[in-house]
Amino acid sequence: MPRDTVDDEDEAALLARYALGDAGAARLLTERLLPPALSFACRMLAGDRAEAEDVAQEAMLRLWRAAPGWREGEAKVSTWLYRVVANLVTDRIRSRQRRNRHTGGALLELGDAPEAADGSPGVEARLIAAERMAALDLALAALPGRQREAVVLRHLEGLSNPEIAAVMGVGVEAVESLTARGRKGLARALGPYRALMGFEGE
Secondary structure, three states, rough: OOOOOOOHHHHHHHHHHOOOOHHHHHHHHHHHHHHHHHHHHHHHHHOHHHHHHHHHHHHHHHHHHHHHHHOOOOOOOOHHHHHHHHHHHHHHHHHHHHHHHHOOOOOOOOOHHOOOOOOOOHHHHHHHHHHHHHHHHHHHHHHHHHHHHHHHHHHHOOOOOOHHHHHHHHHHHHHHHHHHHHEEEEHHHHHHHHHHHHHOOO
């Protein structure tokens, strides 16, 4: 997760303080860790904000439960949280796929991107931005899970390849391969949005 005011050691120290009953430490950790966890979950779940909020909250609850037994140096707090979010998302996607198989649910197409409208100034620019983001979410959803995870962590969450490797439990070379294949898949899926999103050369 991007870090500006709280480094890895501070996150672990805050978690240790929370385990000792420090409510202020919990508030600081929540402010620091919940927004990127929510962002990651939302991207992995094709923009489903409500489901992403459930995932992020469950991940934070698991962090609070893990706090008393946390051993500093074993894992970065943020890396651990990303891994939990990824696992929860994977479970939900599998559950959704099972439901779709049983109910005959159809997969979303890029043309199904939702539209938003209101009468305030700048509505056209916001509609274009919303359409682009909806297309990106749908294109991400079409990627194989591991590629989607690598692309979101690298290009949307800003993690380094070694950090992604720690989250995903793979080597750096595997991360590079997953990210490269994911970018190519996104470029194909985005179609007319490719140039707008920086995939001209893909």
